[in-house]
Amino acid sequence: xxxxxxxxxxEEFKNFSSNKYSxxxxxVNKDNSPLTSYAPFVEExxxxxxxxxxxxxxxxxxxxxxxxxxxxxxxxxTADHIYARKRLYFDVSCQVADNEENIFxxxxxxxxxxxxxxxxxxxxxxxxxxxxxxxxxxxFGAAYVLNEDGKLAQKTIGHK
Numbered sequence: 001x002x003x004x005x006x007x008x009x010x011e012e013f014k015n016f017s018s019n020k021y022s023x024x025x026x027x028v029n030k031d032n033s034p035l036t037s038y039a040p041f042v043e044e045x046x047x048x049x050x051x052x053x054x055x056x057x058x059x060x061x062x063x064x065x066x067x068x069x070x071x072x073x074x075x076x077x078t079a080d081h082i083y084a085r086k087r088l089y090f091d092v093s094c095q096v097a098d099n100e101e102n103i104f105x106x107x108x109x110x111x112x113x114x115x116x117x118x119x120x121x122x123x124x125x126x127x128x129x130x131x132x133x134x135x136x137x138x139x140f141g142a143a144y145v146l147n148e149d150g151k152l153a154q155k156t157i158g159h160k
Contacts, residue, residue: 002139006152013136013146016088017043017072021111024071025050027061035061040115041129042106048092048129049103051115055123062094062127070129084139092129100126 004012017023026036037058039050048070052059062068074086097103103126107115118124134146145153 002142004138004142004144009136009138009144009152010146012086012138013088013134013144013152016086016136017041017048020072020074023048023050024073025058025062026069026071027058027067028065029057029061030064040107040111042103042110044103044106046131048131049097049106049126050129051103051107051118051124051126053121053123054125059125059127063096066094068092068094068129070131080139084137086139087137088134090131090134092131095128095130097126097128 021040022038023041024036024038026034028034035058037052037056039052041048041050043049054060058068069089069091071089072087076082076085079085104116104119107118132148135143136146137143147153
């Protein structure tokens with residue numbers, strides 16, 4: 001089990017998603033029925049942005065409830081152990097982004113032309129996902145919490 005310094009942990013929180021290109025997104029509808037999907041994303045000023053069709057249920061879930069859960073995980077092919085994949089997860093508040101063109105430019109920078117066609121599809125909208133407290137798992141016994149104020153804490157998990 002590797003021991004991390006506070007600086008290393010904060011750096012992992014900051015850079016964890018830089019080499020990940022999609023996030024897993026969970027939402028619920030008005031009847032609390034869950035739905036999970038995924039989406040490519042970009043980050044800006046601490047927020048995450050996704051571009052999804054407004055015709056799909058997860059868009060309606062997030063714009064109605066204004067909340068979702070995000071999960072970003074290390075590829076299992078590069079993980080040291082299948083049970084100890086590095087992962088970042090957090091609740092978010094959701095809203096339709098008002099600066100669509102700026103966010104599309106970020107998508108272009110990150111993904112090149114591969115997603116530019118979404119601009120022409122009128123049902124695709126950009127959602128802003130604003131994180132709350134974040135949890136980060138870096139391996140066995142290495143689980144951490146970063147609260148909304150930027151304070152770091154060890155996450156205690158009562159394994160038996």
